Amino acid sequence: MIKAQQKPFDEIRGMLGNAKNVLILGCGTCVTICFAGGEKEVAILASLLRMAEDIDNGDRQFREHTVKRQCEWEFLDGAAEEVKNADLVVSLACGIGVQATAQRYPDKPVVPGVNTSFLGLILEQGIWSERCVACGNCVLDKTGGICPVARCSKSLLNGPCGGSVGGKCEISPEVDCAWQLIHDKLTAAGRAEELEEITPPKDWRTSQSGGPRKIVREDLRV
Amino acid sequence: MKSGSNLEKVLAAGHFAATAELGPPKSADPAVIREKAKFLKGYVDAANITDNQTAIVRMSSVAAAYLALVEGVEPVAQMTCRDRNRIMMQSDILGMAALGIKNLLCLSGDHQTFGNHPGSKNVYDLDSIQLVQMVKNMRDDKKFQCGEAMDVEPRLFIGAAANPFADPFDFRVVRLGKKAAAGADFIQTQLVYDVDKFARWMEGVRARGLHQRVKILAGVGPIKSAGAARYMKTKVAGIDVPDEVVARMAGAAKGKAKEEGLKICVEIIQKLKSIEGVAGVHIMAIEWEEAIAEITESAGLLPRPKVDEVPAAEAPKAVS
């Protein structure tokens, strides 16, 4: 799923401008699961903002609302009334949710309350790790289910660079070397000889390098 | 001859090769290259011109390689995959060949977080093995990576790196094999301080006959101080410095550390010379180019063979 982190409080507050009625709009899916922008985080952020407002003798009002998914129109429509009554929306959804809200309510300023970090998973309570950069042409069948594009710091496709030591990447002892993992996995599976084949240059057109991407499924269109 | 470079000729003639390193300046000053070139000219067969090493901005390796060539030092231009996509790589390859540069070393490159622009975006469009293969196809098949044909191909002697001290150890020989299969003509290794481990890697290399397919130049380098030895041992990923080497550096008499460092370096070269399949040494005396004369002299590497005079740089000619 998409992983995100809430922006620093002062940065969020700095985006409020002259707005008097501020809506904190959460999302009930990915950002709820990673504790960045669900109903609970909306409530906490709103009360912190109210406290700061009190201290500064401000008169901003903060309302809270969370939809199931900010990235889908039908759920977003459920927030229409709340959005209408606000001068500004702080969206705690991922960048997709922020953009969907901004698109659905074009007259309303919508600002991001979280930094959308990556596509990944939880390793243990409080630790998340990146797994995919949506390169658009998955190679996991060849790499034992470990992604070299997202998890090797250099996105190498032909095995570990000279900086791989003790299973860790040259950039930090905190980062696993993806190619050590791939090597171990394929070796254990009796597939080590596959690592001897030269993987040709990747066609990055399916990735972000090819420009904004779009999927069109004629079979599904109405 | 694939490239006609001096390095290629020396290796083809069966001589034990010696290369060194010349790091371009963090400025636009060509005099730095000329100065450093003086310390190398005549002592080595070619000198590697590093490409923004450790991700610190320096003068372009292609420009600096040309300046070295003009000074009479044959350059090995280094190219990393970090800062260029395949378009820029091929463009630089054509440019360097047109300037008379004949050796190219293909590298992954140190990650930019190590350098002085840690906030930069990296490229890694190709990896080093794909880069080697692309250069070989340009040279031997006159083809760009996209498959289009070119009129005049870049005649380059293609190098790649190998690190016998990185993990996983058993994959290190496999990786060398991939580089050979991709088209590498010569290999320069990471700094060798642990000769025994290097020798074990060479056993694996010989078992696959790789020493007959690529010329292997073992990396060596003098250590300046005990502190530098400890730093390399603990802080630099992929360099093995045995305790014994650290102890010798630490035990050197006051003011004699550099001397001890040079001595260790020369001893390592002697040991490497006796390992079957080692075709030469690549001496990395970073910001200590003056040391090259003494090391090559003491290690019995002088005079350097004159297989053919290195032609002076010519003004690039228009292709008719």
Ligand code: SF4
């Ligand atoms: S190969 Fe591409 S699509 Fe597959 S996991 Fe990696 S980045 Fe994602």
Ligand code: SF4
């Ligand atoms: S150490 Fe491993 S993960 Fe890090 S850049 Fe090298 S191959 Fe990739």
